[in-house]
Amino acid sequence: MQKIKDERLQWKNLQNIRVAFAVQTVGIVSILGYDLVTSGMEGMRNNPLWFVFIVTSVVLAYLSINISVDQERTKASPQKSRNRNFGVLFFVAILLSVFTAFLDGSTVISGLIIGLVVLVCGGVPLWYVYLLRKRRQEE
Incomplete structure (x- = not known):
């Protein structure tokens, strides 16, 4: 072929x-x-x-x-956007952990697990976007 x-x-x-x-x-x-x-x-x-x-x-x-x-058309700093996005993600993960821990039938451990899963699942794409933006800025 x-x-x-x-x-x-x-x-x-x-x-x-x-x-x-x-x-x-x-x-x-x-x-x-x-x-x-x-x-x-x-x-x-x-x-x-x-x-x-x-x-x-x-x-x-x-x-x-x-x-x-x-x-993307903006030339914002990749580091600033990474820090801001991770801050928002961390806040959301903490909120979900607290709300999950206080639900009926849930424990603190289940709240921590939910928070960690949200943090990892949200952090991987955010880190990938940061690396792409950083590489594009260097070019």
Whole structure:
């Protein structure tokens, strides 16, 4: 198989991949929706397509972050925005931890776990955006 060198054909190939991805996503969401209706939320989460859907969504989100950072027009300092975003994230994680700990049937340990999960899951994309902005600023 030869590598495509014509830009028009490359663009057409990318459009075809995008359509195939959209059809695949609609199929996965349809199957998961059917499982939700017939088996409930637990049945849907037990389906292996749930894992595929979540992983695909995360990968697509990370790829979109890369594009959105390149499209930014502001020349703000990456360090200032990193510090501000991490401060907001830390505040939200603490609030969620406190509210979770005081719910009926919850413990302080479950509140700490929720807070740490929010901190890690929010911190990884924030750190990735910071690295992208820093690299773009150096170029």
